[in-house]
Amino acid sequence: MSVIVKKVAQLLSGLIFMYGVYIITHGHLTPGGGFAGGALLAGSMILLVLAFGSDVMGLKKRETGSSIIENSAILVFILFATIAMLVGTRVFFHNFLPVGTLGELISAGVIPLYNIFVGMEVGAALFTIFLALVIYKEEVLK
């Protein structure tokens, strides 16, 4: 890819990443939440891989890393849901942190934490799928 594409991709991917983080963390106040924000995070990383070409060894290391992030994020999510089974009213998925006032950033109990981990998981999952397809194309389809 030419120099213009590479420079613009470098500048924009940081902005897209920050926008994705904004959508995730304000998931309980504005539309969006975990899924949409996670897709944006994955988009910013895919933009970088598309602009800079693919060197297979580096991509394989990245795929291992993002696969581990994906699995751990889901495990932390299930851990939070199961902690609710042991604390308080003892029901799966119950909201056990204090619920603040309407419209604040730190409110609504455990829901912003769920949003953050779902966002990490969706972003890492989409990036892993993309990397798996790119590695297959580079290595096998000659």
Added chain:
Amino acid sequence: MILYLLCFLLFLIGLYGVITRRNVIKIVIGLVFMEFSVFLLLVLVGYVEGAEAPILDETIISGPFVDPLPQAMVLTAIVIGLASNAMLLAIAIRLYKKYGTFDIRKINELKG
């Protein structure tokens, strides 16, 4: 009423694509059209005439809201459709490697 008929038209276009097209990627795109038509119908079902968007704010506390449950359902269903499409495309790219073609009429070793 016209909106529901347009959703059904989109479903029929997707079905036409799955049944008559020969290229594997076009079959996948037809399936995606069928899924999206059902998502549109699902969001339309929850519409209430002249109501607000379902977001609680300091200025809008009460009053008729559009039904938020179909919107949550569609969000989940979009992610499920994404996983299903990723699966289909991964299999399609491996089919191209093994058979050398995307033509569905040449990919029929299993018969009988």
Added chain:
Amino acid sequence: MSQLIPLFVIIPLVAAFLIPIIGKFLDGFQKVLTSIAFLGLSVLTVYFLCAGPGEPLLYAVGGWEPVRGIPIAIYLVADGLSIFMLMITNVVGFLVSIYSISYLKRFTAQNNFFALLCLMMGGMNGVVLSGDLFNLFVFMEIAVIASYALVAFGIEKQELEASFKYQVLGGIASVLILFGVTMLYWKTKTLNIADAGNILRSSQDRSFVIFTQLFLITGFGLKAALIPFHAWLPDAHSSAPSPISAMLSGVLIKAIGIYAIIRLFFNMFTLSDEMAVTITALGAVSMVLGSFLAMYQWDIKRMLAFSSISQVGYIVTGVGMGMIILARNGDHRVAALAISGGLFHMINHAAFKGLLFLNAGAIEHETHTRNMKSLGGLSRSMPITASTSMGASLAISGIPPFNGFFSKLIIIIAAIQGKFYLLAALAVLISIITLAYFMKFQKYTFFNKPGARDRKKIKEVPFAMCFSMIVLAVLCLGLSLLIFPGIREVVLDPAVRVIMNASEYAPSITGL
């Protein structure tokens, strides 16, 4: 005890996501974790079965209480039918996971296999336990997407083609089911199965309900492989690795296809004559055409796949006959007999079809071929496989004292008592044809003169595979004990009672 219900979904999901992380560093971790997780699930199911109360156990996820009498939480319901299906799913899953410990030595990405197997098990448990429509759809998609990946696991040409066909037809089925759920939501404005049943019972719009029911029958019929919708099944079940064929044919098409039809049509919709006749007709046609198509096959697993279509036809015929009798306000005891015959055949089919697919896998593991014409004389070199396969073939054909005889007998007696003489005659005829092609399978595979190839190299399969086959063969004999009243009260009668007293399901959930 209703606190333990979410564990059926939590344990497989945690196992499925732990395996890729820790399996990279520890070797053999994935097999140990999967076996222990499935053993724990089976023990939990047996505990639920023995300590089972009369009424359904409810679990409101999130602890949301009903507001002004309308249930707003996601409910997990464990009543008699759910515990019956859980038993089938978890026990067969445990035996398959032990079998795949030694079958998978030829594949390299074993981590992925066990993670996908745990995901599929979690999805099926969720389908059987869920109490509202959209949760049913989501868990069904989890299980089905995991099975798409598992069918294409060893990446040969035929497996990829079979998986692609399976995925396109499965995708169309999911779209049709989501469309049916949308129609139901439009009509009743609620997703809870019990609440929707209440509202549908008091409404008068017949054409809308029939339209929705047709879409739902098409969607779930595609998943359960009834006859106009069976095109994916022979390819998918014959090309998949053998433990996955056993799981798909023995558990998945029942837990996703037939269970959903039973739950929605008995407990949610009011029974109508046209739908009952449609379902029974589809079952009868599947029964007949599946057997006729199975007679011409020379590939072992393709023959077993067509035979699955035929046996699923038996189950749907039994349940459909009960539905017809209930819709016409006939004799309740005959309807109960027909439905219990169908459910008994469901659990029997899981046992003997699972065993037959595991046997085919053992044969393929040793001789590397699936074509019956090039096998022969294996009964001396593989004694355990031969004897368990003979037991399973006799069971599926309906020879006493195996379990297939009792379940087919109950279906035939119920057909005669309900005056469905054509169905009874067809059931007897198809049973004889089943015996014919299974005897052909036995003769060509085990008892012919061996070919010119070197037969001395073929020995018995490793211990883990033998263990699963022997346990399933013992179950084939032991399940015929379900006929006796003592054991039947615990296992089969709660399931039949839930289906028969359809009007009891809704008040017991919304009344709480």
